[in-house]
Each structure stands twice: as structure tokens, then as C-alpha cells.
Amino acid sequence: MKFRSEDLTLTAVFAALYAAGVVFLAPISFEVFQVRVADALLPLATVFGLPVVFGTSLGCFVANIYGGLGIVDIVGGAFANFVACFLAWRIGGKSVLRRFTACLVETVVVTLVVGSYLPTLLGVPLEVGLFGVFLGCLVAINGLGFGLLEALCRTGSTSKYTGGL
Numbered sequence: 001m002k003f004r005s006e007d008l009t010l011t012a013v014f015a016a017l018y019a020a021g022v023v024f025l026a027p028i029s030f031e032v033f034q035v036r037v038a039d040a041l042l043p044l045a046t047v048f049g050l051p052v053v054f055g056t057s058l059g060c061f062v063a064n065i066y067g068g069l070g071i072v073d074i075v076g077g078a079f080a081n082f083v084a085c086f087l088a089w090r091i092g093g094k095s096v097l098r099r100f101t102a103c104l105v106e107t108v109v110v111t112l113v114v115g116s117y118l119p120t121l122l123g124v125p126l127e128v129g130l131f132g133v134f135l136g137c138l139v140a141i142n143g144l145g146f147g148l149l150e151a152l153c154r155t156g157s158t159s160k161y162t163g164g165l
Contacts, residue, residue: 014055022063046092080113
């Protein structure tokens, strides 16, 4: 698979959108109970592929520098987005069920990765960290993100990338 100049442009756009979304909504983007509205971009990996995988990872890296929780959060969050989006890209497809399954996988990955290190950084029990991140992921990825993904698929806005999902 060749990475074209338009893929690089999309990567930059997704990185900027993700970072801006987290920073502008910082009061709800950090801490144990967080709803990262920017995580609604993660399901788009099922349609746009690697530009979303790399873009949301880079955007998370930049946004977590702003968040101030340190290197573990900067690297850990970017890693979580990378793995979640990569898996979603590989799982997603033409059926609604596959796309929804991809969103669930993203929620599990982000919850397990971020929810396992946030408690140490913030001094809360592990189950609180996992539960807080899980709730936010349900809202952002499975609610907002899946809704956005399906709206794009239904309007045909993604046909250039998907062959007409």
C-alpha cells in the first residue's frame, strides 16, 4: 500500500482536528472520568485507514503534551489510539455490524491501555480508572463516533475510500 500525498494531508488534518478537539475541550478531556469528544474521530479509521491511524495518534501525542500528565500519558495515549485505530481499520468493512464491532474494539483497547495507567498517574484505584475511561469511550467512540461514521457511510461521502460502502 502506497502512502499518497493526499493521505499525508488527511493525516495532518486528522492530527490537527484531534489535538484541537482535546485541547479546546480540556476540562472534559483529561482526568479519570473523561469524555474525549475527539475520540469520535477514531471510528473513521474503518473508512479512511492509515491517515486516521497515524493522524489520531499524532494528535493524541500533541494533545497529551498539553495535558501535563507526563511522558506515560503522552506515549501511552498515542499508543492506545494507534492500536485501536489500526485494529478498527482491519476489522471494519462494508457491513454495519463490522463497523460497530470495530468501534467496540477501539473502546476496549483505549479503556485497557489508558485506564490501566491513569490510576497510577492520578492516584485512584484501578477499577475507577478503567470505569472512567470506559464510560467516556462509550460516549465518544460508540455514540458520537459510530454515529458520525454511519452518517458518512450513508451519504456516500466515503465512496472514494471505500468503493461505495
